[in-house]
Amino acid sequence: MNKDIKFFGIDISHLVFDVADSNGNFYQFKNTLSGFKKFVKILDIDSHCVMEATGYYHYQLAYYLLESGIRVSVENPLAVKRFIQMKLSKIKTDKSDAKQICEYAKQVELKLWKGNSKHQTECLQITRLLAIYTKQSTMIKNKLHGESVLGNPSKAVVSSLKRSL
Numbered sequence: 734m735n736k737d738i739k740f741f742g743i744d745i746s747h748l749v750f751d752v753a754d755s756n757g758n759f760y761q762f763k764n765t766l767s768g769f770k771k772f773v774k775i776l777d778i779d780s781h782c783v784m785e786a787t788g789y790y791h792y793q794l795a796y797y798l799l800e801s802g803i804r805v806s807v808e809n810p811l812a813v814k815r816f817i818q819m820k821l822s823k824i825k826t827d828k829s830d831a832k833q834i835c836e837y838a839k840q841v842e843l844k845l846w847k848g849n850s851k852h853q854t855e856c857l858q859i860t861r862l863l864a865i866y867t868k869q870s871t872m873i874k875n876k877l878h879g880e881s882v883l884g885n886p887s888k889a890v891v892s893s894l895k896r897s898l
Contacts, residue, residue, distance in 0.1 A: 741776070742835025743784040744828075745791050750784075753831035755839060764790065769797040776803055783838040785810040799848050806843040813837050873897050 740755040745764060752760040752772065760775065762768035772794075776782070781804040784791050791807060798805045816837045817830075849857065877894050880886035 737779050738781050739777070739779050740835050740838040741780060741782045742831045742833065742838055743782055743791075743794070744830040744834060745784055745787055745794060747790055750794060751828055751831040753828070753835045755835055759828055759831065764794065766797075769794055773798070773801050773803065776801075780804065781806065781838065781843070783808060783834055783843060785813050785834065795846060796848055799846065805846045806838070807846040808834075808837070808843070812841075816841070870898060 738755075742753045744751045748764055749761055750764050750768070750772075752762065754760075760772070762772045776798075782798050783806045784795065786807050786809060795805050795807055813834055817833045820833065820836070873894050877891065880891055880894070
């Protein structure tokens with residue numbers, strides 16, 4: 734590990750993100766563009782920001798940091814969770830999570846996150862939407878089958894379900 738690198742563990746949520754650095758400092762910023770700008774002001778060329786893949790909340794900050802020339806790693810939440818469990822940490826707060834993510838960053842080999850192109854991001858969104866539609870379709874078909882098994886299904890219910898397909 735390069736001793737000059739200053740790690741920043743980030744625990745991100747809908748409204749705020751908590752940050753712990755490798756010097757033991759703690760910060761909290763709003764999960765907004767103005768919060769991102771304030772955060773970047775404390776970073777420098779040797780900074781490496783590490784966060785968990787949250788599903789949605791991490792994307793804007795990760796892209797903002799990447800576009801600002803900051804090293805970013807987006808880690809699998811399960812890997813971070815297992816690391817924290819190995820440390821036998823029972824404390825579960827956003828501040829402690831940020832600190833544990835920073836510790837994780839100092840001890841594992843991190844891959845730099847490169848993000849996706851706009852086309853890749855759109856394809857991913859479309860794929861996720863199709864998965865939702867497929868699940869909904871299966872659910873409706875199962876409901877239709879269940880109604881037919883009743884022996885005397887409501888015509889209004891069956892008609893509505895068929896229209897939903």
